[in-house]
Amino acid sequence: MNLEKVIFGFFILLAATLNFGFFIGDIERPELHNIYELAAALVVSLIATALKFGDRTQIGAVHLSTSLVADLQLIAAAITWAVAVHVTGVGMTPHVTSSVVSLSGGALFANIVSVIILIVETVMLRR
Amino acid sequence: MLSSAFFIVLRRMRAPIIALIVIYAIAVIGLTLVPGVDAEGHPAPPLSFFHAFYFVSYTATTIGFGEIPNAFSDAQRLWVTLCIYLTVVGWSYSVVTLIALLQDKGFQNTLTVNRFARRVRHLKEPFYLVCGCGETGNLVCRTLDRLGHAFVVVEKDEMRVQELDLQDFKTDTPALAGDARNPDHLLLAGLTHTRCRAVLAITNNEETNLAIAIAARLLNPGLPVIARARTTGVAANMASFGTDHIINPFERFAEHLALAIGAPERFRLVELLTALPESPLPEPHRPPAGRWILCGYGHFGKRLASHLAPAGIELSIIDPLCANSLDPTIICGLGTEADTLRQAGIEQAVGVIAGSDNDINNLSIAVTASELKPSLFVVARQNHSVNGPLFAAYGADFTLVPGHIVAQESIAILTTPLLAAFLDLLRDKPEAWCSALTERLLKIGNDLTPLIWSARLNIAEAPAAYRALMQGDHITPAALLRDGTDRTTPLPAIILLVRRGKDLVLLPDDDWALAAGDELLLAGPLAARRNLELTLYHPNELDYVLTGEETSGSWLWARLAALGRSSASPQPRKETS
Numbered sequence: 128m129n130l131e132k133v134i135f136g137f138f139i140l141l142a143a144t145l146n147f148g149f150f151i152g153d154i155e156r157p158e159l160h161n162i163y164e165l166a167a168a169l170v171v172s173l174i175a176t177a178l179k180f181g182d183r184t185q186i187g188a189v190h191l192s193t194s195l196v197a198d199l200q201l202i203a204a205a206i207t208w209a210v211a212v213h214v215t216g217v218g219m220t221p222h223v224t225s226s227v228v229s230l231s232g233g234a235l236f237a238n239i240v241s242v243i244i245l246i247v248e249t250v251m252l253r254r
Numbered sequence: 255m256l257s258s259a260f261f262i263v264l265r266r267m268r269a270p271i272i273a274l275i276v277i278y279a280i281a282v283i284g285l286t287l288v289p290g291v292d293a294e295g296h297p298a299p300p301l302s303f304f305h306a307f308y309f310v311s312y313t314a315t316t317i318g319f320g321e322i323p324n325a326f327s328d329a330q331r332l333w334v335t336l337c338i339y340l341t342v343v344g345w346s347y348s349v350v351t352l353i354a355l356l357q358d359k360g361f362q363n364t365l366t367v368n369r370f371a372r373r374v375r376h377l378k379e380p381f382y383l384v385c386g387c388g389e390t391g392n393l394v395c396r397t398l399d400r401l402g403h404a405f406v407v408v409e410k411d412e413m414r415v416q417e418l419d420l421q422d423f424k425t426d427t428p429a430l431a432g433d434a435r436n437p438d439h440l441l442l443a444g445l446t447h448t449r450c451r452a453v454l455a456i457t458n459n460e461e462t463n464l465a466i467a468i469a470a471r472l473l474n475p476g477l478p479v480i481a482r483a484r485t486t487g488v489a490a491n492m493a494s495f496g497t498d499h500i501i502n503p504f505e506r507f508a509e510h511l512a513l514a515i516g517a518p519e520r521f522r523l524v525e526l527l528t529a530l531p532e533s534p535l536p537e538p539h540r541p542p543a544g545r546w547i548l549c550g551y552g553h554f555g556k557r558l559a560s561h562l563a564p565a566g567i568e569l570s571i572i573d574p575l576c577a578n579s580l581d582p583t584i585i586c587g588l589g590t591e592a593d594t595l596r597q598a599g600i601e602q603a604v605g606v607i608a609g610s611d612n613d614i615n616n617l618s619i620a621v622t623a624s625e626l627k628p629s630l631f632v633v634a635r636q637n638h639s640v641n642g643p644l645f646a647a648y649g650a651d652f653t654l655v656p657g658h659i660v661a662q663e664s665i666a667i668l669t670t671p672l673l674a675a676f677l678d679l680l681r682d683k684p685e686a687w688c689s690a691l692t693e694r695l696l697k698i699g700n701d702l703t704p705l706i707w708s709a710r711l712n713i714a715e716a717p718a719a720y721r722a723l724m725q726g727d728h729i730t731p732a733a734l735l736r737d738g739t740d741r742t743t744p745l746p747a748i749i750l751l752v753r754r755g756k757d758l759v760l761l762p763d764d765d766w767a768l769a770a771g772d773e774l775l776l777a778g779p780l781a782a783r784r785n786l787e788l789t790l791y792h793p794n795e796l797d798y799v800l801t802g803e804e805t806s807g808s809w810l811w812a813r814l815a816a817l818g819r820s821s822a823s824p825q826p827r828k829e830t831s
Binding site: 162163166170173174177178180181183205208209212213 | 258261262264265266267268271272275276278279282283286302303304305
């Protein structure tokens with residue numbers, strides 16, 4: 128067993144599950160989407176990205192790009208939240224909530240692709 | 255190529271970046287949990303994610319705007335104190351890792367190699383690939399630079415590559431510190447580059463030279479290869495797969511010495527023509543015929559013996575490894591002792607050759623021999639250029655520097671392919687003819703050796719001359735070799751040889767007619783070459799040199815001038831441009 132692989136798989140899966148946890152629920156209701164969950168998803172996603180740095184294989188490149196997509200989506204969601212709550216002051220209206228959640232939904236898709244690649248990679252492994 | 259350096263950075267920075275993300279996450283989440291206090295001292299809700307991230311961002315980077323948006327509660331201050339230390343450690347860790355990475359030998363090497371490969375790829379002008387920049391390579395590089403040719407250097411010794419940077423080359427010279435035996439290094443250095451003109455395998459190592467020659471033949475079959483070989487085995491090996499020029503300095507020196515004894519005037523001429531351009535004139539060598547003593551019977555000694563014997567030279571050979579030899583006439587010893595030299599018959603000898611591979615022994619042989627018999631002609635072999643001052647101080651009659659021979663011949667082959675044909679024609683010329691030509695060459699040279707170059711009268715290299723000749727102008731060497739700034743002074747240059755198709759014309763007369771497509775071999779100073787090149791290239795310059803008329807290039811002015819001429823003189827003037 129390779130500790131590096133364990134940590135790698137752990138973070139990729141955790142990024143996907145946290146993202147899913149934030150995403151699940153009625154898209155318009157802010158009380159179903161905890162902001163801490165979004166923060167956790169973003170942090171874990173960033174860590175997962177950093178773990179993918181420096182892999183020069185083809186599969187490593189795809190891994191990195193999916194992670195970058197997820198980061199981008201989650202950062203966009205976080206900025207939307209910050210603007211709504213602190214800059215314009217409209218708060219978490221159904222409109223804003225659905226924007227944030229749908230952005231995180233995009234990130235969830237990227238994270239699912241990441242997990243699929245991880246599974247494919249593992250299946251291809253002969254050792 | 256650059257991406258490999260980028261990936262190295264990413265890979266090494268993985269741990270510090272993750273550490274930073276974790277530290278930021280802990281600090282931010284902590285701040286969103288710790289309750290705050292409002293202006294009146296009542297408990298207030300904790301900071302939101304936005305404010306917490308803002309606060310941590312400016313605190314972690316030690317910018318420190320203070321407690322924003324409201325003054326903190328003591329609980330928050332407690333947490334922030336912890337965060338400050340955490341984040342400072344995180345940043346320091348990242349910065350230290352980055353600096354260590356930048357100082358890392360392997361990383362720097364990657365960067366240097368990348369930069370080198372990029373510079374080679376972007377070379378626009380034709381260049382030579384010089385492998386090995388020791389004594390020989392350095393001499394070749396400096397000469398190529400002076401003649402304005404671009405070149406790329408591959409050298410094993412990193413110190414030498416750094417020294418190259420310090421040398422004041424006119425041209426931009428990419429240099430790679432790497433083993434030329436590795437084909438990757440040769441490819442990086444532009445072996446298959448479309449602008450690569452030739453490869454010079456002139457390292458000190460026979461194996462390396464052989465490997466370069468093989469790599470060049472396989473990877474870029476059309477490319478000319480010039481290789482240095484010390485032993486006949488390696489030379490034969492190189493020849494077997496079609497190395498274009500194999501230079502064996504010992505062989506060449508043996509030929510020269512035999513020539514110098516047999517035909518001193520012709521040797522003087524050959525020496526003048528093959529010397530490095532615009533270097534001080536070589537001393538005239540007049541080695542006498544008769545009995546010679548040869549000290550050292552290795553590769554060099556054997557080459558010498560095989561060339562000197564047909565020239566009618568009797569040799570007494572001294573060698574320390576006499577026990578291995580079947581030849582009973584070889585005398586045991588180094589030749590550094592008077593006894594051995596006497597045993598070899600120094601009384602009857604006219605010359606001594608100190609030809610071992612040890613410079614100090616060679617000097618010792620030379621000094622001992624000339625003390626025993628001051629009239630001896632001394633030939634000394636100098637193996638390392640650092641010992642140059644010693645050999646200069648001793649002042650042997652003829653000093654052999656193998657590196658110089660290789661450099662001279664490489665330059666001669668590279669810059670003037672016609673020279674070999676000219677030297678072939680010299681073989682059956684009488685001594686008087688050679689000495690007359692030597693005199694002429696010395697006269698044009700200002701006490702420096704002449705530059706030998708070739709010029710083709712074709713549309714690419716000499717468009718003005720080519721057009722004039724195609725229009726039927728009669729151009730003679732005497733009319734063409736005139737100074738472009740003042741046509742009354744002749745240009746200090748000699749046309750040595752003209753190649754027209756398959757015919758070779760040696761030293762054409764002053765009134766011999768040149769034709770379009772001729773290839774000329776010329777000798778003269780570098781300034782004369784520049785002067786002539788402009789004349790051949792520029793129609794107005796050519797007009798002035800041939801006729802003395804200053805013409806302007808503009809169509810209107812040419813019309814006006816023609817009008818003025820036709821009204822002044824009734825006969826029509828031949829168009830020149």
